[in-house]
Amino acid sequence: xxxxxxxxxxxxxxxxxxxxxxxxxxxxxxxxxxxxxxxxxxxxxxxxxxxxxxxxxxxxxxxxxxxxxxxxxxxxxxxxxxxxxxxxxxxxxxxxxxxxxxxxxxxxxxxxxxxxxxxxxxxxxxxxxxxxxxxxxxxxxxxxxxxxxxxxxxxxxxxxxxxxxxxxxxxxxxxxxxxxxxxxxxxxxxxxxxxxxxxxxxxxxxxxxxxxxxxxxxxxxxxxxxxxxxxxxxxxxxxxxxxxxxxxxxxxxxxxxxxxxxxxxxxxxxxxxxxxxxxxxxxxxxxxxxxxxxxxxxxxxxxxxxxxxxxxxxxxxxxxxxxxxxxxxxxxxxxxxxxxxxxxxxxxxxxxxxxxxxxxxxxxxxxxxxxxxxxxxxxxxxxxxxxxxxxxxxxxxxxxxxxxxxxxxxxxxxxxxxxxxxxxxxxxxxxxxxxxxxxxxxxxxxxxxxxxxxxxxxxxxxxx
Numbered sequence: 001x002x003x004x005x006x007x008x009x010x011x012x013x014x015x016x017x018x019x020x021x022x023x024x025x026x027x028x029x030x031x032x033x034x035x036x037x038x039x040x041x042x043x044x045x046x047x048x049x050x051x052x053x054x055x056x057x058x059x060x061x062x063x064x065x066x067x068x069x070x071x072x073x074x075x076x077x078x079x080x081x082x083x084x085x086x087x088x089x090x091x092x093x094x095x096x097x098x099x100x101x102x103x104x105x106x107x108x109x110x111x112x113x114x115x116x117x118x119x120x121x122x123x124x125x126x127x128x129x130x131x132x133x134x135x136x137x138x139x140x141x142x143x144x145x146x147x148x149x150x151x152x153x154x155x156x157x158x159x160x161x162x163x164x165x166x167x168x169x170x171x172x173x174x175x176x177x178x179x180x181x182x183x184x185x186x187x188x189x190x191x192x193x194x195x196x197x198x199x200x201x202x203x204x205x206x207x208x209x210x211x212x213x214x215x216x217x218x219x220x221x222x223x224x225x226x227x228x229x230x231x232x233x234x235x236x237x238x239x240x241x242x243x244x245x246x247x248x249x250x251x252x253x254x255x256x257x258x259x260x261x262x263x264x265x266x267x268x269x270x271x272x273x274x275x276x277x278x279x280x281x282x283x284x285x286x287x288x289x290x291x292x293x294x295x296x297x298x299x300x301x302x303x304x305x306x307x308x309x310x311x312x313x314x315x316x317x318x319x320x321x322x323x324x325x326x327x328x329x330x331x332x333x334x335x336x337x338x339x340x341x342x343x344x345x346x347x348x349x350x351x352x353x354x355x356x357x358x359x360x361x362x363x364x365x366x367x368x369x370x371x372x373x374x375x376x377x378x379x380x381x382x383x384x385x386x387x388x389x390x391x392x393x394x395x396x397x398x399x400x401x402x403x404x405x406x407x408x409x410x411x412x413x414x415x416x417x418x419x420x421x422x423x424x425x426x427x428x429x430x431x432x433x434x435x436x437x438x439x440x441x442x443x444x445x446x447x448x449x450x451x452x453x454x455x456x457x458x459x460x461x462x463x464x
Contacts, residue, residue: 007024007025008027008080008082008084009024009079009081009082012077012079013044013048013077013078014076015043015047015048015051015075015076015077016040016043016047017043018048021040021044021459023457025049025439025441025455026454026455028434029454029455030440030453030454031440031442031454031457032441032442032452032453033045033442033457033459034443034445034458035458035460036460039460039461041459042443044457045443048077048080049083050086050410051075053408054088056083056085083408084407084408085406085408086407087408087409088410088412089392089395089399089409089412096383096391098185099183102332102374102380103328103379104383107365108365109379110166111361111362112335113170113175114166114358115342115355117166118137119137119342119354122136122163122316124157125159126154128154128157130152133348133351134350135152137351137354150162164314168314169324171308171311175310175314177305177311177312179302179305180305182309184301184305184307184308185302186299186301186302187281187298187299188297188299189274189277189278189297191274193295193296193297194273194277194296195207195273198233199232200232201228201229201231201232202219202222202230202244203229206233207273208295209274209280210273210276212277212280212292217256218268218270220256220268221268221270222244222247222270223254224252225247225270226239226240226243227243227244228240243272244273245274247270249270249272251267251268251269252267253265254267254268277293281293281297305325308325308328308380319342319346320338320342320345320346325380328379329379330378331375331377331379332366332376332379340359342355343355343356343359368397368401370425371425371426372394373393373418373422373426374390374393374394388416389414389415389418392414392416396411400436405436405438406437407438407439408441409433409438409439410440410441411430411441411442412443413443413445414444414449415444415446415449423449427448430442430452431452434454
């Protein structure tokens with residue numbers, strides 16, 4: 001008879017503060033790890049269980065794939081048996097990029113976009129508003145590159161036009177505001193931030209943007225065009241300043257001195273001080289590069305979309321008299337109420353089934369978010385403005401929707417930022433993940449979370 005596997009068996013764990021720890025963790029249970037600060041709770045959860053689970057998963061992938069994924073070092077442990085694939089929801093998740101919002105991160109906006117495409121009241125090019133109908137909705141469903149997809153006819157003026165499909169409402173794609181490209185902000189390069197001290201000469205570093213990587217030849221190219229390098233910037237002529245700040249891009253043959261006293265002749269592609277910042281913004285690939293460039297920039301609300309991120313043309317399409325931008329400004333609880341109104345107060349009879357299916361899917365997404373006490377967040381809230389606790393709970397909400405089974409979930413202090421009364425929703429989500437056939441390990445100090453666990457591991461009173 002096959003042996004029944006009931007536990008993850010950890011033997012000789014030595015990560016950080018752990019002192020040759022042996023422990024068994026029951027599978028398919030809610031397990032809490034607790035203990036005083038520095039005792040080794042996170043070392044057991046993150047540096048032992050998660051690290052080894054992630055390493056084993058990566059080792060199972062093809063070599064070609066592994067080379068493109070950040071590798072995980074071998075865990076300091078003698079052995080771990082019966083360890084499932086592991087997913088960690090860290091206490092400090094990575095900060096989302098500027099294009100992420102609560103709507104995109106939770107995928108709530110995906111369903112809202114679909115609702116506006118299928119259920120929306122659109123406007124023809126001649127300004128006639130069309131009532132929503134099943135015929136219009138069906139026009140969105142032609143497969144592939146069918147030329148009829150989205151094509152509808154205005155019943156008033158008979159003009160044929162393309163109604164917006166779901167992708168048309170995506171501000172990270174076709175629906176982006178043409179001015180800000182879907183970020184909701186415009187970046188203004190401030191000349192006074194490029195030259196902050198005009199008592200310095202260019203040779204003394206007055207033009208700060210020319211100190212960016214790869215721009216060492218710019219001052220020599222400016223000199224070749226008549227700009228004095230050893231004169232305080234404030235004393236340069238108007239013509240010299242214009243060349244530095246706004247001079248035309250051109251190829252210039254320059255003479256560059258070397259530390260040994262020799263001079264080298266070479267061609268340089270001249271970029272003025274403002275153009276250097278513009279071009280660098282287009283190619284910046286990491287946070288450090290962006291941070292260096294941000295010192296020259298002021299971010300202001302986009303004057304075209306007023307921060308909504310959407311192409312203003314899309315705002316003509318409405319459901320219950322509201323545009324997608326107006327719904328995006330609602331918080332999660334208001335979106336739930338609005339979606340209920342779509343079914344109860346408005347939907348044409350022939351579209352009732354379609355509306356019910358879309359609203360049901362939307363509310364399935366909203367339920368775990370509300371259980372995790374994130375109902376106050378607006379759909380449009382920028383992801384990079386969320387707290388670490390909010391980010392982790394959004395991760396958790398996504399996790400339960402995926403309905404995976406046989407996975408080890410490791411949560412590092414998920415109750416951070418939660419009021420005691422709101423921990424109930426968090427516990428409910430954790431227990432649901434367990435009932436889906438998973439093991440959940442939670443590192444936390446809250447008595448209510450420890451008390452709700454099926455199994456508790458307390459490390460201490462000393463470390464490890």
